[in-house]
Amino acid sequence: METILVLAHTETDGSLAKPALEAIGAAKQLGGAFVVGLVGENVQAAANSIASCGAVKFLGATGADFKQPRYATDAAAAEAVCKAAGAAIVIAPATSRWNRVLAGVAHRLGGRADTHVTAVTAANGAVAVNRWYYRQRMEAVLQRTQRPWVIALESGCCEAWKGSAGSAAVEAVAVTLSDACKRTTVTGIHAPAADQQTIRPDAAMLLVAGAGWTKTQPDGKAHIAEAEKHILDFLRLTKASLGSSKSLVDLSGEGQAVLPFMTHLHQIGQTGSTPRHPKGLSTCCHGEEPHTVGWRFVNERRAIDLDPNCGWARGKADVLYIADAFQVMAKVNELLAAKK
Amino acid sequence: MSIAYQIVVCGSIVPDPLQTLEPVTGPTGPALKNEMMLPAVLDPWAGHALFEAAHLAKSAPGSKVWLASLGPKAKLQQVMMTVAQKVPFELVALDGPAGGFTEAADVAAALADAINAIPGLDKSRLLVFGGWESASRGAGATMQIIGERLGIHDQFQGVDKLTIAADGSLEVLERIEGGIHQVSKCAAPPAVLGWATGNLPEPPNNPQVGMMNMRVVMPALQRAKPAKVAAEGVKFASVTLPKQQRDTRIVKDAPAEEIAKEIVEWISKS
Ligand SMILES: Cc1cc2nc3c(=O)[nH]c(=O)nc-3n(C[C@H](O)[C@H](O)[C@H](O)COP(=O)(O)OP(=O)(O)OC[C@H]3O[C@@H](n4cnc5c(N)ncnc54)[C@H](O)[C@@H]3O)c2cc1C
Numbered sequence: 001m002e003t004i005l006v007l008a009h010t011e012t013d014g015s016l017a018k019p020a021l022e023a024i025g026a027a028k029q030l031g032g033a034f035v036v037g038l039v040g041e042n043v044q045a046a047a048n049s050i051a052s053c054g055a056v057k058f059l060g061a062t063g064a065d066f067k068q069p070r071y072a073t074d075a076a077a078a079e080a081v082c083k084a085a086g087a088a089i090v091i092a093p094a095t096s097r098w099n100r101v102l103a104g105v106a107h108r109l110g111g112r113a114d115t116h117v118t119a120v121t122a123a124n125g126a127v128a129v130n131r132w133y134y135r136q137r138m139e140a141v142l143q144r145t146q147r148p149w150v151i152a153l154e155s156g157c158c159e160a161w162k163g164s165a166g167s168a169a170v171e172a173v174a175v176t177l178s179d180a181c182k183r184t185t186v187t188g189i190h191a192p193a194a195d196q197q198t199i200r201p202d203a204a205m206l207l208v209a210g211a212g213w214t215k216t217q218p219d220g221k222a223h224i225a226e227a228e229k230h231i232l233d234f235l236r237l238t239k240a241s242l243g244s245s246k247s248l249v250d251l252s253g254e255g256q257a258v259l260p261f262m263t264h265l266h267q268i269g270q271t272g273s274t275p276r277h278p279k280g281l282s283t284c285c286h287g288e289e290p291h292t293v294g295w296r297f298v299n300e301r302r303a304i305d306l307d308p309n310c311g312w313a314r315g316k317a318d319v320l321y322i323a324d325a326f327q328v329m330a331k332v333n334e335l336l337a338a339k340k
Numbered sequence: 341m342s343i344a345y346q347i348v349v350c351g352s353i354v355p356d357p358l359q360t361l362e363p364v365t366g367p368t369g370p371a372l373k374n375e376m377m378l379p380a381v382l383d384p385w386a387g388h389a390l391f392e393a394a395h396l397a398k399s400a401p402g403s404k405v406w407l408a409s410l411g412p413k414a415k416l417q418q419v420m421m422t423v424a425q426k427v428p429f430e431l432v433a434l435d436g437p438a439g440g441f442t443e444a445a446d447v448a449a450a451l452a453d454a455i456n457a458i459p460g461l462d463k464s465r466l467l468v469f470g471g472w473e474s475a476s477r478g479a480g481a482t483m484q485i486i487g488e489r490l491g492i493h494d495q496f497q498g499v500d501k502l503t504i505a506a507d508g509s510l511e512v513l514e515r516i517e518g519g520i521h522q523v524s525k526c527a528a529p530p531a532v533l534g535w536a537t538g539n540l541p542e543p544p545n546n547p548q549v550g551m552m553n554m555r556v557v558m559p560a561l562q563r564a565k566p567a568k569v570a571a572e573g574v575k576f577a578s579v580t581l582p583k584q585q586r587d588t589r590i591v592k593d594a595p596a597e598e599i600a601k602e603i604v605e606w607i608s609k610s
Contacts, residue, residue: 069522071495096516100497103444103481107488112445112573115479128577133440134355135475138363138581140370140441145573183527184494190513191520199519205607238607250541264500264537265519270357270475271384271537281603290357296582302606304599308592315585321599322592331600339604 001032001125002147005087006055007078009097010040012067016049019093021160023153024053027091028161030122035059037081037173039074041067044170051166059084060170065177069097071104072181078105080175087148089127091120094152102150111148118157135270136296156276156297198235198242198261205240206277206298207231208268210285211247212305212325214258223326228259230329231283237336241277243268243294245285268294283325287311304328343465343508344402345529347393348455349429350470350486351386352411352438352447353419355379357475363579369571370441370579380415380438382423385471389535391543392502393469394427400504405429406458408451410567411438417561424553425545431553431560432458436567440476441579443571448485450567455490463490463530472497472515472534480534487532494526497534 006027008020016038027034036055038046043060061077078101082090092098094116106113118139119130128143129151191197213227235242244266252258268275270290280298285291287303288311295301295316302319303312312320321328355361355378362373372378382390390407397403406429409416413435420431432454436447455461455468468487473480480497487495498515505511508528513521515536591599 069516070524072493075493096498096514096522099480100495100514101484103479104484104488104495107445107448107485112443113479113481115481133477133579134361134372135357135478136582137361138579140579141577143575143577145575181493184524186522186524187511188523189516189520190523191518197519201518204610263519264539265515267537279607281607288358289360293357300606301586302603308590313588313590315588317588318586319589319591321594321603322590323594323596323599327596328599328603331596332603335600335604336607339608 001030001122002088002127003086004030004032004034005037005082005085005090006034007037007081007090007092007098008039009074009095010038010043010046014040014042014045016046017093017095018160019095019153019155021050021162022155022158023091023093024050024161026120026153026158028054029158030120030127035085035087037085038170039066039077039081047168047170049165050161050163051168052163053161058168058170059173061173061175065182068186069100070184070186071101072184073177075101075104075108076177076181077175078102079108080173082109082148084173090148090150092150092152094154098152102152106148106150109148111150112144112146113150113152114142114144115152117151117153120151120153132296136274136293196261199265200239200241201275203239203241204278205238206243206275206280207234207240208243208245208280208282208285209248209259209262210245210283211251212284214248214251217326224259226326230326230333231259232261233333234329234336237333237340241275242266243275245269245291246272270294282312282317283329287316292316342400343529345396345400345467346404346462346465347397347467347469348406348408348458349386349390349393350408350451350468350483351383351390352409352474353380353415354383354438354475356381362581369574370576371439375439376412376415380419382419383471383474383476385473385475385535385537387542388538388540389469389471389533390423390429391427391540392535392538394429394543395540396502406432408432408434408454410434410436410447410450410569412436413561413564420557420561424557425547425550426543428549428553431557433560433564434567435564436569438476440474440478441571441576442477442569443574444477444479444481445485446569448482448489450569451482452486452489455486464528466530468492468530468532470534472499472536483532483534490530492530492532494530495532496524498536499533500536500538502533
């Protein structure tokens, strides 16, 4: 087996997030020896937390410069750690922080990167990865000859490593940073207030709202306030994550009455996200292909729509309820509230 | 402080998302069935980048927008007929495959060379825009490598907003996990920005802009140099369509109460 490096970064609190532990899980599953390389302000606590993972060595690029997720410094640190490890295969969690830099890092190292990888396997020592093309429309299994091969592993695809903490000896990796690496400063985070955050990647349930919620209903009127209540009540009662169709979020750009808590970040599909949830419920959304490609990793799917010929009817959902979502969701929320 | 920006938008074409796609094995590896026959559109996130570029150029007098596009010449021409109607730009065309099964590194090498060859390129005013991911390969790799090749190490991905401050610095909002944005301040150009959806609606067609653009688009297409884009070193063991069809149970004419009960039972089941 070739030399494997698991390349991870710490979180702001110095810990390792689940995707990093999944990358360790993936490396272990390949069967060979592996090195862990960590980048962050201080990585000792993180290294200690995975001291028993079986890594032959722990490398660390540390310092205040690596606290913020910034291309120039992250790329320099990742490059230095990869070089120090002499790794042929680099497995890294596909976090937004690493996704920003890994292809650039692979280029610097004279190697290649494959991103959004959903599985890493090894048969007779030959590593192969799975990834999707054309926005989750087709899945490929591929190998490559270029080394180093940087593999960005999507979260939720591999068992996270679990084990006891201990004390790990971390070898420091020196990173040379010029002033040019510090032209950018991360100044903060822009987020809705915690109680108003409706995107919850780890939720068991996804609720998708489509443009139908804002359309004229059989009584000849639109019922935006009611729609808002049904959707938000459901989210509050189930802690589900909220998704949207493109049409619904685009309405705001066109100056129509809209649901104020919906942004482009909620959009699911071709030009939106592809979240991972065990269950998904679609409401007032027609289920067209550019939308449903974003449901690739939603396992159980149900939909409520007035149109019996909507996309969900054509093999995209397990169950389609031909019904008025206003009426059904009001009852669903009533039942959920009664259970509390 | 007002800077006249040079904004190069990298963006190619992809099959219309409403088309059904099927993989086939071609002479050089995987490809799409009837790839050259499929109607194509400008890659959506690159499209957003183009609209944002035009918007910025309008607000910074003296700025100019280029669209650097690598794709099969004939298809590029078709798509440009529509795109050219949207916003003013100068096309830099490269002739080569635009499919998803080629290497981002090859595309990036060709585009970086083309950007470097733009007459009068001034890196102190340069912003390289593109989509943060394509709708074909979907790797989010090309823009980074272009940046590396151009020596630009201020890079941002999943960008939804760019604001130019009074001192000329760039405030950038990038998508990160959990539906939130990271805010960064970059001292000055050059920078690479891989755009997500941004904030602008698609501009309406403007025939006047179209006519102006097409005067430059046609000669650019005629000049388009062949680009070497392949997938050397990659062995595709398989490319398959997912088992897409579910056996949909359709529930019709059931009272809302009954449906609600069934849904709540389903939600509660772990
Ligand atoms: C380049 C490109 C990229 C795209 N990317 C995306 C993408 O990322 N994501 C995406 O979602 N779309 C995308 N689309 C758009 C997509 O093709 C559809 O137009 C869009 O998904 C439709 O949204 P919708 O189903 O919410 O709206 P509509 O098509 O308007 O459907 C509304 C639905 O609501 C139902 N309805 C109305 N009232 C009720 C009620 N009381 N109870 C129950 N049902 C009701 C109607 O029957 C209807 O089915 C893209 C298109 C293109 C061309």
